[in-house]
Amino acid sequence: MTNAFSLFSSLKDRIARHEARVTTVGLGYVGLPLALTISETGFPTTGLDLNETRVAAINAGERVISYFAEDRIRNAVTGGRFAATQDFATLAEADVILICVPTPLSPAREPDLSYVLGAAEGIAGWLRPGQLVVLESTVWPGATATVVRPILERGGLRAGEDFFLAFSPEREDPGNHSFETRTIPKVVGADDARSRDLIDLFYSQIVTQTVPVSSLATAEAVKLAENSFRTVNIALVNEMKVALEAMGVDVWEVVRAAATKPFGYMPFYPGPGIGGDCIPVSPAYLSWRARDVGSSLPIVDLARTNNDNAPDMIAGRVAVEMSKRGGRPVAGARVLILGIAYKKDVEDTRVSPALAILRRLEAMGALCDFHDPYFPVMPLTRDDPDLAGRRSVPLTDEVVAGYDAVLVATDHTRIDYVLVARSARLLLDTRNVFAARGVVPAEGRFVKI
Numbered sequence: 001m002t003n004a005f006s007l008f009s010s011l012k013d014r015i016a017r018h019e020a021r022v023t024t025v026g027l028g029y030v031g032l033p034l035a036l037t038i039s040e041t042g043f044p045t046t047g048l049d050l051n052e053t054r055v056a057a058i059n060a061g062e063r064v065i066s067y068f069a070e071d072r073i074r075n076a077v078t079g080g081r082f083a084a085t086q087d088f089a090t091l092a093e094a095d096v097i098l099i100c101v102p103t104p105l106s107p108a109r110e111p112d113l114s115y116v117l118g119a120a121e122g123i124a125g126w127l128r129p130g131q132l133v134v135l136e137s138t139v140w141p142g143a144t145a146t147v148v149r150p151i152l153e154r155g156g157l158r159a160g161e162d163f164f165l166a167f168s169p170e171r172e173d174p175g176n177h178s179f180e181t182r183t184i185p186k187v188v189g190a191d192d193a194r195s196r197d198l199i200d201l202f203y204s205q206i207v208t209q210t211v212p213v214s215s216l217a218t219a220e221a222v223k224l225a226e227n228s229f230r231t232v233n234i235a236l237v238n239e240m241k242v243a244l245e246a247m248g249v250d251v252w253e254v255v256r257a258a259a260t261k262p263f264g265y266m267p268f269y270p271g272p273g274i275g276g277d278c279i280p281v282s283p284a285y286l287s288w289r290a291r292d293v294g295s296s297l298p299i300v301d302l303a304r305t306n307n308d309n310a311p312d313m314i315a316g317r318v319a320v321e322m323s324k325r326g327g328r329p330v331a332g333a334r335v336l337i338l339g340i341a342y343k344k345d346v347e348d349t350r351v352s353p354a355l356a357i358l359r360r361l362e363a364m365g366a367l368c369d370f371h372d373p374y375f376p377v378m379p380l381t382r383d384d385p386d387l388a389g390r391r392s393v394p395l396t397d398e399v400v401a402g403y404d405a406v407l408v409a410t411d412h413t414r415i416d417y418v419l420v421a422r423s424a425r426l427l428l429d430t431r432n433v434f435a436a437r438g439v440v441p442a443e444g445r446f447v448k449i
């Protein structure tokens with residue numbers, strides 16, 4: 001029996017018996033739910049994160065992600081199968097290592113793999129024969145093989161022989177109550193048969209369906225295909241919104257009716273732009289890589305530009321409606337923004353279009369405040385460090401009536417839309433939330449934009 005085969009067989013047995021020790025590197029919106037799901041399946045699991053505050057909060061059983069069940073983290077920690085740590089030395093104990101660190105864009109809007117490189121360097125220091133390392137972060141096709149693998153192999157161990165290397169893209173949808181980590185099929189890919197078998201076996205113990213693909217690059221491309229599809233369709237529906245409005249047609253009604261077609265159509269909804277660390281980012285990884293190999297993706301690039309411009313379009317529209325219906329210029333006007341998260345019912349403002357709109361309105365001279373039930377105080381974000389520390393205003397009739405315009409940027413469930421409709425002097429809705437809830441604001445003071 002060769003050494004490679006015996007390492008493979010031994011890890012396979014440990015995975016099949018749920019004895020393999022798992023470490024997720026990164027305990028964010030992706031790594032934490034993944035780590036908890038794995039520990040709930042019965043694998044002893046450790047979450048490794050550089051963020052001391054987050055590690056302490058998780059070990060104290062705090063619900064650090066608001067849409068988790070109240071006691072999910074506490075149960076995992078007190079149950080003894082899950083703990084968080086900052087100590088990279090614990091990687092020496094792990095059999096399976098899952099990398100779930102951020103992959104943002106650089107200021108030049110190019111892929112920033114610095115967190116992935118940091119995680120790979122950290123793992124390389126503790127890599128031992130027989131471990132399975134899996135990258136879950138979104139990267140361009142080829143990155144795992146050409147960027148991560150050489151770092152891991154620096155100490156002399158070989159992927160597919162001494163240790164195993166796979167890619168499995170995250171498909172987390174924060175706040176989605178219809179699907180959870182366990183019920184979302186997991187794509188798994190590797191460049192060698194042993195790594196592919198191991199990642200497939202591992203995830204088949206955890207999720208309801210695995211989807212094996214033939215290579216690391218294919219698995220990497222799957223994620224980018226999914227997000228580019230969303231990017232293009234969101235740009236399309238926002239473009240249709242403007243054209244249909246000029247024809248006197250409500251795009252929301254059109255999408256709702258079109259969605260009844262049982263094949264060949266999938267609904268996407270208009271809005272103030274796209275946000276989060278995923279959809280606005282990953283198509284840029286695909287485009288960048290396409291250029292790198294002498295190809296191009298003009299449709300994806302056009303959609304990205306349209307989506308990037310959406311917050312500016314909305315801010316411009318606020319100015320137009322204020323002058324037309326509110327009878328006053330945007331400069332000097334008081335505007336209340338409802339919802340600063342990038343989408344409803346999540347406490348995440350990364351790349352939020354609401355913040356881009358706020359910035360744009362303030363550049364036009366407006367005086368903006370916000371209300372968001374998830375953010376009593378504006379958090380620090382990479383894109384908007386200057387906004388940090390601002391306070392959410394309370395939502396009362398008196399407060400709402402004090403603004404020249406109220407803009408619904410994010411349709412959180414916990415906002416009192418009846419109160420808003422009753423008191424707003426001018427109400428601008430980017431999410432169709434009033435119609436969706438059967439709340440009818442006064443004619444002449446309300447417009448969907």
Ligand SMILES: NC(=O)c1ccc[n+]([C@@H]2O[C@H](COP(=O)([O-])OP(=O)(O)OC[C@H]3O[C@@H](n4cnc5c(N)ncnc54)[C@H](O)[C@@H]3O)[C@@H](O)[C@H]2O)c1
Binds near residue numbers: 136139170
């Ligand atoms: N959030 C989503 O909805 C979503 C969905 C699908 C895929 N993704 C992708 O998943 C990846 C992770 O995203 P996320 O939203 O979980 O990010 P996140 O910012 O919520 O969490 C990342 C965590 O990694 C930690 N970290 C960074 N570098 C580290 C290192 N070297 N060692 C240990 N910990 C480290 C950070 O402290 C942070 O807690 C990204 O590639 C993203 O594009 C995100």
